[in-house]
Amino acid sequence: GAVVSQHPSRVICKSGTSVKIECRSLDFQATTMFWYRQFPKQSLMLMATSNEGSKATYEQGVEKDKFLINHASLTLSTLTVTSAHPEDSSFYICSADRGYKDGDYGYTFGSGTRLTVV
């Protein structure tokens, strides 16, 4: 089945530093990947849609200069949290779309990255 690998699973960084999170589709090509953020006891909130070879599309209220997304290949998208602050501490999850197949939409999620900014 479709597998999405996300790294790192957990990261602790100092305030003001940048953190890069990788999302790879291992056995399929993903022209579109999605980045979500989830605060404790809250829902997953879509941050941006990552499109291979073009600029990401950000949801309202998400700062594109703070959350840099690069989708350089059909199997890799990266999210860089720049100048991280404690309020950026959250669970970040990526999702890749393998396309509509066999009557189902193929959204596969990475295992998530728990970011703690101290």
Next chain:
Amino acid sequence: RKEVEQDPGPFNVPEGATVAFNCTYSNSASQSFFWYRQDCRKEPKLLMSVYSSGNEDGRFTAQLNRASQYISLLIRDSKLSDSATYLCVVNKDTDKLIFGTGTRLQVFP
């Protein structure tokens, strides 16, 4: 109004019980609907898609009511391993997923 609304629960039920969750969505143009399961501190995993005619997968039954814009999930013969948060998910703009806040289920012995 939230795009996808769910009762956060928790629903505390004994093993073997039947439990039902409902979810409402605001965008009448939504076409795809799903139930995901999320365990604590883990990524969400697809439980089942929800089709207009309703669908069943073992102990799980999903229903869609387009007129009222709500989706339901019924779990029969609850197991301890069913304890998790159940996320109602609706598509937006054909390829974006909008998640509800989730309904927490706790099954006790």
